[in-house]
Amino acid sequence: MTALPPNSGMPTTRGLNFFDADPNLFHALRAYAAPGDVERALPHLRELGRIAGSELDELAARADANPPVLRNFDEHGNRVDEIVYDPAFVRMQEIGFSEFGFAAMSHREGVLGWPSRIPHVIKYALSYLFVQGEFGLFCPISMTDSAARVIDQFGPDELRQRYLPGLTSTTFSSLLQSAQLLTERTGGSDVGANECVAREENGQWLLTGEKWFCSNVGADIHLTLARPVGAVAGTKGLGMFLVPKTLADGSRNRYTVRRLKEKLGSKSMPTGEYEFHDAVGYSVGDISRGFAQMTEMINVSRLSNGMRAAALMRRSLLEAVTHARGRSAFGKALVDLPLMREQLFEMTLDAESALSIVLYAARTLDDADSGSEFHEKVIRIVTPLIKYAVCRRARTVAGMSMNIRGGNGYIEEWVNARLVRDAHLGSIWEGSENVVALDVARAATRNRxxxxxxxxxxxxxxxxxxxxxxxxxxxxxxxxxxxxxxxxxxxxxxxxxxxxxxxxxxxxxxxxxxxxxxxxxxxxxxxxxxxxxxxxxxxxxxxxxxxxxxxxxxxxxxxxxxxxxxxxxxxxxxxxxxx
Ligand SMILES: Cc1cc2nc3c(=O)[nH]c(=O)nc-3n(C[C@H](O)[C@H](O)[C@H](O)COP(=O)(O)OP(=O)(O)OC[C@H]3O[C@@H](n4cnc5c(N)ncnc54)[C@H](O)[C@@H]3O)c2cc1C
Structure with a gap:
């Protein structure tokens, strides 16, 4: 039997440096980052580009094929509700949380040797490269990052001191991760219909009810919404609580994980259902402004979702170009066929425009965080706009890329199916398409x-x-x-x-x-x-x-x-x- 030649006209992106392969990223970043920051970020961008196209890409494929499992009971029959991960996912966590410190970048000085906190615009450029390798893990990273932001902004000193060092740790063994629990069976868009209640007993808040969707199951803390007994209906009656996994005396908090969801995509990261049974929750900020405070977390997550969608488009384009340049049909490289050229050009317009608006938003967030009210307004409207428009387009671009790889594009050994699945999620969670489009109108009517x-x-x-x-x-x-x-x-x-x-x-x-x-x-x-x-x-x-x-x-x-x-x-x- 004759052995097939390596690759057999089926080119792969594995081993490419995703930063070097994308000259646009460098130039676009220069348009939005402060002078000197791009040069300072350059070695990290290049290193991350290398990892994203090699180790991370391999780990992501393995973690996607071996999703986490929920172990409800230990061998003695004790309730443990523990998540068992494939080692590939744990290694990706080390890369994301510790080696690059994504969740810490906006909160600590000195991450990656940066003299101050890393600006959002640089964080987003680095994240854009990471997500081209692995999408699923970026949800836990982003929720941990945004939980630190919310606790820092609204939390009492006691919660700040207890949780911020862990949430922003770049040492894997001392890292604390966060989840965000809003959605209940009664509604994800209509959060005001939430039924989870909080009652105060001996100076402690106890939560009862269920949460229908929780990503990053097994997190160390959860920021959640619950209605204090007697509070008004709707979002105005919701308080924000931090529900820790472990109580101060080392015992398990009183909640259970019912099951993990069987998802279409983002399989490397666990999403499940929770039940609170008088779970201890610490009140965060003003108890009557829980939903308003949660929107701070949601908005940062929405922006992160836009960045992830832009990254999925870039990866989809890279796959398509690599395939079209390395494979021939009708005696010509695919890339030389006019209709193929038109499609690749169109995908490039999508990918580059998405990166531009994402970096613009990141820079605007930097300016808003520095106290500019004008930029606060801009980011208020651009965030849902990006969540709507970029996530929507990513679905089309990921689909085009699958089509360009032909039959192999539909086969799980190649990355395209994963890109298509992940692209669909961006348009659903953290506010589905219609909901974020209507939020653009709300930003205009309420804040002009x-x-x-x-x-x-x-x-x-x-x-x-x-x-x-x-x-x-x-x-x-x-x-x-x-x-x-x-x-x-x-x-x-x-x-x-x-x-x-x-x-x-x-x-x-x-x-x-x-x-x-x-x-x-x-x-x-x-x-x-x-x-x-x-x-x-x-x-x-x-x-x-x-x-x-x-x-x-x-x-x-x-x-x-x-x-x-x-x-x-x-x-x-x-x-x-x-x-
Ligand atoms: C994999 C995954 C992970 C998730 N992780 C989390 C998590 O960690 N934490 C969490 O809290 N939630 C999580 N979610 C839930 C997610 O945020 C919700 O599913 C989403 O917000 C939509 O809510 P819903 O499912 O209740 O749909 P519904 O609210 O019932 O919406 C159904 C449809 O109606 C549309 N719609 C709603 N309102 C309007 C309107 N006014 N006008 C027109 N159309 C409208 C929506 O756009 C949508 O298309 C996750 C979901 C998935 C799939």
Whole structure:
């Protein structure tokens, strides 16, 4: 029998450095990070890119195929509700929590040798690389990170001192992880319908009820919502509680884990159901503002979900490009077939615009955290916008990538099926698609957050200087005014119609925001003498998503310059066809 040659025209991304393979990440990051931070982050980005394409990718495949199991009882029949992980997942936890310190970056100085706390924009760029290797673990990482933020902001000193050192530890043995429990059988979107109650007894809060979804089962602490006895109905009556796994005397807290969910994806990380039986909970912050405080955690998680969706798109694109370049059909490399080139170009527009809006949001969060009320407003509206638009698009891009790998794309030995499954989750948890689209409207009606966003976009257009970029940007200004006035009209019109049109409005708003951001990056690249690659991306994105040009009227710019686009090469100004 003749042995097949290695790879047999079935190219793989395994072993690639995901940072080096993505010239856009470096340039995009420079547009949003503070001067000097990208250079400081460079060795870590490169190292993470190497790990993501090798060890992490292998571990992720193993952990996905061997999901955690729940062991309810020990050999003596004692209730333990312990999670047994595949060693691959434990190793990934070490990489994520300890070696890179993702959950600690925003809270401690000195992580990765950084002289201060690592800015969100750098954390997101690093996370973007990590998630290209492993998606599931980033939920526990993000919940631990955001729990530390919430406890720091709202928690009493006692809880701060007891839990923050563990939540932000980069030493694996002393790490404490967090989970976030909102969803009950009565509703995930309608959290105000929650039935879990809290009663105060001898100065201690005791929680009774169930939680229908809990990711990172087995966490050391849980931030949850429960209604103090006698409190009003709806979200206003919910208090926030920290439910620890272990009580101060070392005994188990009084809750049980009923079962783990059989999930479509994100299988490496356990999601299950909880029952509280007079579980001890420590009140966090103002007991009458539990839901408002929880939204702080939810918003950071929503942003993290947008970052993860952008990472899934980038990985999907990399898989598709690697396959198309290494496999042939009809006597040609797939990548040289015009229709394939068009698809790869379109996926690149999706992946790069998603990264731009995610890094923009991360930088905005840095500015908001520094006390800027203006940026607080911008991040308030951009967060649900990203959660809606980027997560939605990731499903399509992951599906396109599966299709491009052909039959192998449907086979579990390849990463595509996992990417498709994970991409769907982003649009469901932490607020499903409709719910986050409606939250964009809420941010506008309650905070007039859209005014800040439109103002920010306008001032970004004002800073453009390159003549070619200016040429393309002039009509975008008119679009900005048009989108702003349609948004305002929708808000002030009939409420039912506003809600019914909100996803369409978010599509338009996301397209406008991404177009302006891409133009800003294009301007910086042109001024740095790097040519007009990014302007080509901005302009083709603008045509397809903002101006909704009939696809039959599109030109051949994408298929002509695909290689320059993929490899970060130079594109001449003449390639960027005008209006
Ligand atoms: C794998 C996984 C892990 C999870 N982990 C956690 C966790 O750790 N902690 C946690 O608290 N939850 C968790 N969840 C739950 C998740 O957040 C909820 O499932 C989600 O918020 C939706 O809630 P629901 O399932 O009750 O759906 P519903 O609220 O019943 O929504 C059903 C549909 O109705 C739509 N809808 C709702 N309101 C409106 C409206 N006003 N207008 C139009 N459409 C609307 C929604 O968009 C959705 O499409 C997890 C879910 C999954 C799948």
């Amino acid at each position: 957050a859209h005014d800040a966003l439109f103002r920010d976009l306008e001032s970004r257009l004002d800073t453009l200087t390159d003549p070619e970029v200016l040429r393309i940007s002039q009509p975008v200004r008119l679009r900005l005014m048009e989108v702003a006035s349609r948004f305002e009209a929708l808000l002030s019109g009939d409420a039912d119609l506003r809600d019914a049109r909100m996803t369409a409005m978010c599509d338009r708003l996301a397209a406008l925001t991404c177009t302006v951001l891409l133009l800003g990056e294009a301007d910086a690249e042109a001024r740095a003498g790097l040519g007009y690659r990014k302007l080509l991306i901005a302009n083709e994105y603008r045509k397809r998503y903002l101006d909704l040009v009939d696809p039959l009227d599109l030109g051949d710019e994408g298929i002509t310059f695909l290689d320059e686009v993929l490899d970060g090469g130079r594109v001449p100004a003449a390639a960027v066809a005008g209006w």
